[in-house]
Amino acid sequence: MVCVPRDSTALSVGADAVAAAIAAEAVRRGLPVEIKRTSSRGLFWLEPLVEVPTAAGAVGYGPVEPEEVPGLFEAGFLQGGRHSRSLGPVAQIPFLARQERLIFGRAGVTDPQSLAEYQAHGGLAGLRRALSMAPAAVVDEVHASGLRGRGGAAFPTGIKWRTVAGAQAPCKYVAVNADEGDSGTYSDRMVMEGDPFLLLEGMAIAAYATGASHGYIYVRSEYPHAVAALEAALATLRAAGWYGARVQGSDFSFDAEVRVGAGAYICGEETAMIESIEGKRGMIRYKPPLPALKGLFGMPTVVNNVVSLASVPAILDRGAQFYADYGMGRSRGTLPIQLAGNVKRAGLVEKAFGVTLRELIEDFGGGTRSGRPVRAVQVGGPLGAYFDASLLDLPLDYEALAQHKGMAGHGGIVVFDDTVDMAEQARYAMAFCAIESCGKCTPCRVGSTRGRELIERIVRGERPRENHAQLLKLCDVMENASLCALGGMAPWPVLSALKYFPEDFGLPSERQPAHVV
Amino acid sequence: MKDAVLPRPSRRRVEADHPPYDVTAVAAVLERWAGTPGNLLPVLHDVQAALGHVPPGCVAQIARALNRSRAEVHGVISFYHDFRRQPAGRHVLKVCQAESCQATGGRALTARLEQLLGCGLGETSADGAVTLEAVYCLGNCACSPAMMLDGRLFGRVTEAAAERLLAEARQDA
Numbered sequence: 001m002v003c004v005p006r007d008s009t010a011l012s013v014g015a016d017a018v019a020a021a022i023a024a025e026a027v028r029r030g031l032p033v034e035i036k037r038t039s040s041r042g043l044f045w046l047e048p049l050v051e052v053p054t055a056a057g058a059v060g061y062g063p064v065e066p067e068e069v070p071g072l073f074e075a076g077f078l079q080g081g082r083h084s085r086s087l088g089p090v091a092q093i094p095f096l097a098r099q100e101r102l103i104f105g106r107a108g109v110t111d112p113q114s115l116a117e118y119q120a121h122g123g124l125a126g127l128r129r130a131l132s133m134a135p136a137a138v139v140d141e142v143h144a145s146g147l148r149g150r151g152g153a154a155f156p157t158g159i160k161w162r163t164v165a166g167a168q169a170p171c172k173y174v175a176v177n178a179d180e181g182d183s184g185t186y187s188d189r190m191v192m193e194g195d196p197f198l199l200l201e202g203m204a205i206a207a208y209a210t211g212a213s214h215g216y217i218y219v220r221s222e223y224p225h226a227v228a229a230l231e232a233a234l235a236t237l238r239a240a241g242w243y244g245a246r247v248q249g250s251d252f253s254f255d256a257e258v259r260v261g262a263g264a265y266i267c268g269e270e271t272a273m274i275e276s277i278e279g280k281r282g283m284i285r286y287k288p289p290l291p292a293l294k295g296l297f298g299m300p301t302v303v304n305n306v307v308s309l310a311s312v313p314a315i316l317d318r319g320a321q322f323y324a325d326y327g328m329g330r331s332r333g334t335l336p337i338q339l340a341g342n343v344k345r346a347g348l349v350e351k352a353f354g355v356t357l358r359e360l361i362e363d364f365g366g367g368t369r370s371g372r373p374v375r376a377v378q379v380g381g382p383l384g385a386y387f388d389a390s391l392l393d394l395p396l397d398y399e400a401l402a403q404h405k406g407m408a409g410h411g412g413i414v415v416f417d418d419t420v421d422m423a424e425q426a427r428y429a430m431a432f433c434a435i436e437s438c439g440k441c442t443p444c445r446v447g448s449t450r451g452r453e454l455i456e457r458i459v460r461g462e463r464p465r466e467n468h469a470q471l472l473k474l475c476d477v478m479e480n481a482s483l484c485a486l487g488g489m490a491p492w493p494v495l496s497a498l499k500y501f502p503e504d505f506g507l508p509s510e511r512q513p514a515h516v517v
Numbered sequence: 518m519k520d521a522v523l524p525r526p527s528r529r530r531v532e533a534d535h536p537p538y539d540v541t542a543v544a545a546v547l548e549r550w551a552g553t554p555g556n557l558l559p560v561l562h563d564v565q566a567a568l569g570h571v572p573p574g575c576v577a578q579i580a581r582a583l584n585r586s587r588a589e590v591h592g593v594i595s596f597y598h599d600f601r602r603q604p605a606g607r608h609v610l611k612v613c614q615a616e617s618c619q620a621t622g623g624r625a626l627t628a629r630l631e632q633l634l635g636c637g638l639g640e641t642s643a644d645g646a647v648t649l650e651a652v653y654c655l656g657n658c659a660c661s662p663a664m665m666l667d668g669r670l671f672g673r674v675t676e677a678a679a680e681r682l683l684a685e686a687r688q689d690a
Contacts, residue, residue, distance in 0.1 A: 009657050012672035044659030181654055183615030189656040221562075221599050222655050224668055259555075260562055262597030265653060279557030280589075281596040297554060340658030341620035347659050369621065378616055382653075414658070416620045428619070432653065438596075 002033055002078070003051040003058070005108065007040035007193055008225045009186070014066065015048040021069035022050070029073060039194025041108030042348030043095055051090055051108070054080040058109075060087035095364055100326060101350045102314045102334050103307065106195050112229055115236050118197045124242065126313030130205045131250055138209035139165055142312060144320035146332030151177055151268070151305030152380065152409040152485070154331075154398045157312075160302060163292040164210040167300035174207045174215040174302045175277065175295070176309060179261050179268040181220060182381025184340035184412030187348060188306035192219065192226035195310070196233035200256070202309030204243065205316060206302050207254040215256030216296070218273050221263055230258050265382075265436035269484050270303040272438060283438045284484045305410070307336055326352035331397045331408075341378075341414035342368045351396075358392040361415055372417035376425070376501065380409025382432055383489035385496035386425065405492060422501035426494045427455045433490035444487025447478045451494065458505050468498075468507060535574030542567045543575045547582040557583060557593055561600055570601045605648040606641040608686045611665040614638075614651045617658035626662050627651075629676045633683055646687040 004010075004019040019035055026033035043049060049062035050072070059080040061072060068085060075083035087093060090108070101107070110117040118124070130138045143158025164172060176199065180188040191199050203215050219227050234256060237243040245253045259277050261267050267276045271285035274296050295301025311333060315323045324332045331353035337360060339346045344366035349355075357377060361367070368374055376386045379396075385406035387394070394400055401408050416425075433448035454471040458464045475491035482488040502509050546563040550556040560579060564571050571594055580587045594600045612627050627638070634642040634649055641648040657663035660672030666682055 008670050009660050009672060012657050012663065012670040013660055042659075047660070180656060183613075183654040184617045184658045185654075186656040186658055222652060222665075259558065262558055262562070262599035263652070264597050276558060277555050279555040279583075279593070281592050338658065340617040341661060346661075382616060412617075412658070414616045414620055420620065425616070425619070428616075432615075436653070 001036055001053055003036045003038045003053070003108075005040040005047065005049060006037040006112075006225075007047075007190065008223075009044050010040050010047040010049070011225075013047050013063070017066040018048045018050065018064050018069065021066040022072075025069050025073050031073075031078070033078065036111055038110060039107050039112050040190065041090065041096060042104060042190060043090075043093065043108075043345075044347040045345045046087065049087075049090075049108075050077075052077055052080055056080075057089045057091055060090040060093070061085040062087060095345055095347065095349070098364070099350050100334050100352050102323070102326070103191070103198070103310045103336060104195075104348060104350050106198070107190065107348070108194075110195070112194050112196060113232055113236065115197060115240060118195075122317065123197055123313075124201060126316035127201045127204055127208075127242070130208055130316045131248065131252065135165060135209050135211065138205060138316065141320045142209070142315055145315040145323040146320075146327070146330070147308065147311055147315060147323065148331070148398065149305055150307035150311070150335065150410060152182075152407065154408070157304065157308055160292055160304070161206065161210050163290065164212070164300045164302045167293050169300050171214070171297075172210060172212040172300045172302075173296045174203055174210070174212045174256070174304070175270075175274065175291075176203055176215065176217040176306060177268060177270060177273055177303055178217055178219040178223075178226070178306045179273060180223075180306070180410065181265040181268045182383075182410050182412050184378065184414035185338050185381060185410045186340075187336040187338055187411060189223050189226055190336075190348060191306050191310045192223065193229045196226075196229045197237065198310050198313060199230070199306055200233055200237055200243070202304075202312040203256060204247070204254055205312050206304060206309060208252050210300075210302050212302060213254060215254065216277050217256060217258045218261060218267070218277055219258055220261040220267075227258055227260055234258070264438075265432075266438045266484075266486055269486065271484075273303070274301065281438070284440050286483070307410075328352070328354035328395070328397055329399055331399065335396065335408065335411050337396065337411045337413060339365045339413055339415070342370055342417050343413075343415040344369050353397045354395045356393050356395050357387065357413070360396070360413060361392065365415065368415060368417045370417045370419075372419065374415055375418040375420055376416040376422060376497075378414045378416070378425075378493065379412070380407040381412050382429060383407075383485060383492055384409050384412075385492045386422065386500065387496065388500040390500075405496065407489075407492075422497040422504040423455065423459045423506075424504075426497040426505075427452055427459070429490055429493040429497075430455060433486060437486060441481070441483040441487060443478045443481045444483070444490070447474055447482075447487065448490060450474060451478070451491070455494070455505070458507065461506055464505070464507060468505075471498075535572065538572035538574050539568055540575075540578065543578055544582075547579065551582075557585070557590065558597075561594060561597075565600060570604050573602055606645050608647045608667050609650060610647050610683070610686070611650045611652035611655070612638075613653070613655050613657075613661070613663045615654040615658075617654070618662040621661040623662040626664075626674060626676060626679060630664075630679060630683070633680060642687075644687065647683065 046062035267282040272282040430451035
């Protein structure tokens with residue numbers, strides 16, 4: 001048997017062509033070869049990564065070009081033979097061996113659409129256990145695990161669930177936020193494409209715990225494979241009696257549907273997402289009322305990110321304490337970190353909180369893809385701060401990053417080498433906010449355009465001191481007076497770029513220039 | 518003064534201002550989603566899938582069917598980047614403009630595509646073959662820079678690879 005991923009990143013670099021070449025070459029040689037399409041390990045710099053299960057574990061070859069396939073056969077790859085693309089036993093690749101995979105344990109191993117394989121690898125054990133407990137006990141278990149929302153805001157999941165569970169209403173909803181719009185992030189996509197049953201299991205547990213009867217998964221339109229994978233997996237679970245009326249013969253009934261976004265970044269904000277599911281413009285709502293009390297169609301709604309819900313089955317299956325034993329401080333459990341941008345070994349790193357940026361970028365990532373020095377790192381998406389090389393020893397932990405006016409966000413890390421123009425990155429942050437602003441509040445709607453203009457003036461050398469002072473004032477207004485995180489945090493990449501890289505704006509340096517690694 | 522009411526265009530008049538479109542196709546979409554709560558986005562997605570764009574003329578038809586105002590339906594169409602109000606070229610090329618792709622040569626790639634197509638982002642090449650669009654993250658950040666041609670995702674896109682893909686796309690008319 002040969003395993004070839006069907007994750008969309010693997011497909012984007014030719015996995016289908018490689019699978020076809022293997023099939024064709026097998027026919028040509030008259031060899032019976034079964035090709036299994038799996039999820040991706042998340043070792044994306046090695047994609048297309050072909051794996052062959054052997055007695056000593058899966059042996060990997062990658063990145064494989066279709067033209068290299070005959071050579072692989074020559075080398076006897078079906079028996080794990082050596083080839084210039086050989087990676088040895090995949091589980092021993094240091095990038096993978098050093099991870100702590102609670103969520104992504106099945107990544108690259110199973111066929112995402114096989115419920116039998118899902119169950120053979122521990123799937124549905126969490127939901128099974130939850131159904132044997134009282135709903136309130138399920139909420140307590142999740143609360144005790146210390147799980148905090150992985151979408152960016154890091155709100156304790158247990159408290160959110162308790163609020164919804166305690167609300168009295170004729171109907172409640174679970175809404176999964178799968179509008180993963182941050183550049184540099186792809187962990188939600190990997191879960192949905194690579195392990196859709198895991199998300200659906202977590203969602204069913206959330207519904208059982210809070211008394212919700214219907215769910216929505218709001219997936220961004222840029223993820224067509226994720227939409228297809230979820231719809232197929234939903235149909236499978238319904239047929240197997242895990243979704244729909246009277247789940248596994250219990251009194252619990254729950255069903256869900258997939259909704260597709262339409263290219264609006266703001267719909268990753270929970271109230272805008274709710275508006276969008278209701279069929280409206282994705283405009284932010286005032287809070288309160290909290291969605292937990294008055295959310296979708298005016299009903300109590302659990303809004304959780306994909307990775308938050310994907311963390312839940314392990315908590316139920318293995319217990320809150322098992323999960324809480326990972327992590328540091330108030331950041332418990334594991335975080336799937338996504339290495340992106342100009343990094344040599346880009347991919348998914350699931351680790352307990354506390355790993356430093358340096359370990360991630362240098363040890364896991366191997367430095368830049370271009371081979372040039374790392375100059376800037378953006379953590380937490382387009383609203384996250386840019387850090388310079390002097391801050392790489394910061395641990396990835398919600399509180400530690402907040403101290404430096406940064407955020408772990410959804411765990412995306414984008415690496416830039418020394419060719420980056422940080423004034424242009426700052427300008428882009430404001431320009432992006434202007435494009436994606438919902439327009440409800442003035443600081444964001446108007447401030448983003450004014451901010452872009454001010455940065456352009458500073459860069460052109462027009463009254464730089466005055467315009468710099470004006471930009472700082474504007475950022476203060478946006479941070480403190482915007483309705484949601486888009487306007488409220490768009491200044492973060494701008495302010496951090498100004499702080500650590502003033503020379504790029506033609507401004508005098510306030511401190512010693514940062515040394516580069 | 519009682520008679521001094523501003524002349525209002527009749528509904529018939531407003532609809533006549535728009536080019537004709539496939540009313541039956543839109544009706545089929547509306548039928549499919551009838552009764553589903555919050556169905557406007559799915560309806561618009563399906564209309565666009567069927568007709569290639571959301572023709573301005575169908576706003577009134579959708580509004581009537583969903584018991585929403587025309588302004589509301591128009592407002593939803595104009596809010597979301599995905600919905601286009603005029604037909605696209607034969608192919609749609611979305612090129613990522615976000616940070617991870619910026620860090621790996623995405624700006625140069627976009628500039629090269631604009632040069633090859635002779636049009637900017639949001640425009641269609643003069644031969645009508647390719648509409649070039651900006652997209653903000655395709656979730657392919659581990660293999661940046663990324664682009665999507667007719668829904669097919671490409672990663673680690675070099676300028677040479679983009680050129681090859683464009684040439685292929687422009688051939689099959």
